[in-house]
Amino acid sequence: MNTDNQYNPIELSKEYLKKSTLDNQVSIEQGFNVELYEVSNNLAFIKNFGNIAVFKNDTTGLLIDTGMGVSSLQVVEKLKEWGISNIEYVIYTHGHVDHVTGTEYISDAFEGTTKVIAHENVTKRFDRYKKTIGYNGIINQRQFGLPSPVFPNDFTYPDITYSDEYELEFNESILTLTHGKGETDDATYIYSNKDNALFTGDFFIWSLPNAGNPSKAQRYVGFWGEVLKKMSKYNPEYLFPGHGPLIKGKKTIKEMLLDTSNCLLWIEENVLNLMNKGYSLREIHSELDLPEEYYKPYLVSAYDDFSFLINSVWRQYGGWYSGTPSELKPPKLEDIGRTYIDMAGNDDNLLKFLESLVNSQKYKEASVIVDAAYSVNSELFSDIKKEIYLKLAGQETSLMAKGIYKFNHDS
Numbered sequence: 001m002n003t004d005n006q007y008n009p010i011e012l013s014k015e016y017l018k019k020s021t022l023d024n025q026v027s028i029e030q031g032f033n034v035e036l037y038e039v040s041n042n043l044a045f046i047k048n049f050g051n052i053a054v055f056k057n058d059t060t061g062l063l064i065d066t067g068m069g070v071s072s073l074q075v076v077e078k079l080k081e082w083g084i085s086n087i088e089y090v091i092y093t094h095g096h097v098d099h100v101t102g103t104e105y106i107s108d109a110f111e112g113t114t115k116v117i118a119h120e121n122v123t124k125r126f127d128r129y130k131k132t133i134g135y136n137g138i139i140n141q142r143q144f145g146l147p148s149p150v151f152p153n154d155f156t157y158p159d160i161t162y163s164d165e166y167e168l169e170f171n172e173s174i175l176t177l178t179h180g181k182g183e184t185d186d187a188t189y190i191y192s193n194k195d196n197a198l199f200t201g202d203f204f205i206w207s208l209p210n211a212g213n214p215s216k217a218q219r220y221v222g223f224w225g226e227v228l229k230k231m232s233k234y235n236p237e238y239l240f241p242g243h244g245p246l247i248k249g250k251k252t253i254k255e256m257l258l259d260t261s262n263c264l265l266w267i268e269e270n271v272l273n274l275m276n277k278g279y280s281l282r283e284i285h286s287e288l289d290l291p292e293e294y295y296k297p298y299l300v301s302a303y304d305d306f307s308f309l310i311n312s313v314w315r316q317y318g319g320w321y322s323g324t325p326s327e328l329k330p331p332k333l334e335d336i337g338r339t340y341i342d343m344a345g346n347d348d349n350l351l352k353f354l355e356s357l358v359n360s361q362k363y364k365e366a367s368v369i370v371d372a373a374y375s376v377n378s379e380l381f382s383d384i385k386k387e388i389y390l391k392l393a394g395q396e397t398s399l400m401a402k403g404i405y406k407f408n409h410d411s
């Protein structure tokens with residue numbers, strides 16, 4: 001099996017599990033290096049930015065996700081090499097662009113027609129995306145450090161949608177599609193009984209769940225935890241994650257699913273507990289640290305950030321008011337800037353004060369002041385602003401925090 005290439009995602013996942021920390025698994029470079037790993041004669045894992053799984057029945061294929069359009073040419077080559085001549089079905093795990101934008105190119109490259117199956121909210125997501133192309137382009141530019149805003153303006157909509165559960169028979173395997181809310185409200189996870197394999201989509205991505213993204217629509221920390229618990233009951237032998245390498249072994253998989261579930265449920269429970277006691281958002285941030293039992297290689301704040309998940313729970317249950325009155329209707333940034341300059345005496349004194357904060361590594365404090373000062377005198381405060389944010393980026397582990405701090409300061 002799989003003698004023609006060296007790529008072995010199962011071995012890779014074993015290596016990852018031995019590490020105490022893990023680099024971000026969601027690097028954009030993954031999209032440029034597609035690999036196919038044969039799990040059995042009828043099932044393969046395709047590594048991509050946004051992984052793909054493929055079932056084969058003679059020469060007919062069924063895909064779970066289609067990855068990014070940018071890597072579709074390579075995906076088609078791998079599928080043809082593996083003996084696929086037509087794609088009967090595509091199942092979307094959710095509607096994010098890194099999982100669905102390969103559909104058109106891939107289905108056009110094969111004979112016959114392809115039916116796309118997805119949760120009914122995928123359709124609503126694509127409609128929503130059309131209203132926010134500019135905004136989403138900027139988010140992607142910031143999050144992934146791209147040279148310019150990038151977001152597609154067209155999507156391959158599903159032909160078949162479902163609401164709670166959907167069953168499909170393919171090559172004597174029953175595929176059970178179940179809806180769950182987590183990263184999105186349109187997510188599907190799939191279980192194949194014949195292969196005892198679970199296809200999680202982004203419910204599992206080899207890092208702390210992406211449940212707190214600062215720039216995206218509401219995500220669901222607690223529901224996500226519940227979904228992972230439900231998934232673990234299948235006791236699967238294989239776990240095909242949305243990102244990062246394929247995992248094999250019932251015991252390992254159960255442990256990973258339940259650790260992640262418990263971590264998410266811990267976060268939601270503790271944030272709600274403090275909200276119910278009247279804590280402000282800032283007070284909750286100072287109060288909560290992730291317990292050591294969740295220091296696992298697959299729960300590192302590599303993509304999303306623990307602190308952002310706190311905000312996500314707060315927003316889901318409590319709205320956007322932070323509980324700190326000055327943040328309800330804040331003054332113009334320029335007015336705050338002028339106040340800081342007045343306090344310091346003049347612009348140059350404030351600059352000296354900011355330099356002293358930088359020297360004592362008080363970058364967060366400095367960032368509050370420099371945002372305001374820069375809006376009054378962008379020329380004078382430009383260099384120090386850049387320095388402060390690049391220092392902050394250097395201290396962060398998550399791709400999202402780094403992306404935001406580096407944005408416009410990366411040259």
Ligand SMILES: [Zn+2]
Pocket residue numbers: 050096098099202242243
């Ligand atoms: Zn994804």
